[in-house]
Amino acid sequence: MPTVFGDRLCVDDRVYTIACHPxxxxxxxxxxxxxxxxxxxxxxxxxxTWAVVDDALISMEISGQTVASLLDRLKVPIAARWFSGYVHGWPGDRRDTGYPPHRFHDDEIVLEIA
Structure with a gap:
């Protein structure tokens, strides 16, 4: 089950909720x-909150006191070189359609990070 409040991804002045946690x-x-x-x-x-800058996934902000303090030592923002995989994101609300119901989003984005 996805989290209610997912991570965010900023791409080209748009903010997406993403289905993974880089x-x-x-x-x-x-x-x-x-x-x-x-x-x-x-x-x-x-x-x-993540951003794509010069074809790299960059951490921009982390909330959560303990995790944020660890990343402060790394001098956020930092390139997420430890992450590879797909980042699936969407702006706005999710909708279900069809039978059996399939979840879909308007204006989805899928990025492959290697």
Whole structure:
């Protein structure tokens, strides 16, 4: 189940909600994952805003005190070199259609990060 408040991605002056969490591979690589307070609305305990700059995925802002303090040591913004995969995003609300219901979004964006 996707989080209620997903990470955000800024591309060409548009803001998309994305269905992945590019920060997770970096957190998984740490010797000990920082403790963060999770809620049903923030299942990972943080929210991140990303941007595409010069064909690179860049972390722009991280909320969540513990995770944010770790990234402060890395001098955010920083290129997310630890992440590779697809980033699927959409502006606005999701809609369901058909039977069985399929979820779709107006004006979706899919990026491949390598």
């Amino acid at each position: 920060l997770e591979p970096w957190l998984a690589s740490l010797p000990e994952r920082p403790l963060v307070r999770t809620t049903p609305f923030r299942q990972h305990g943080y929210m991140a």
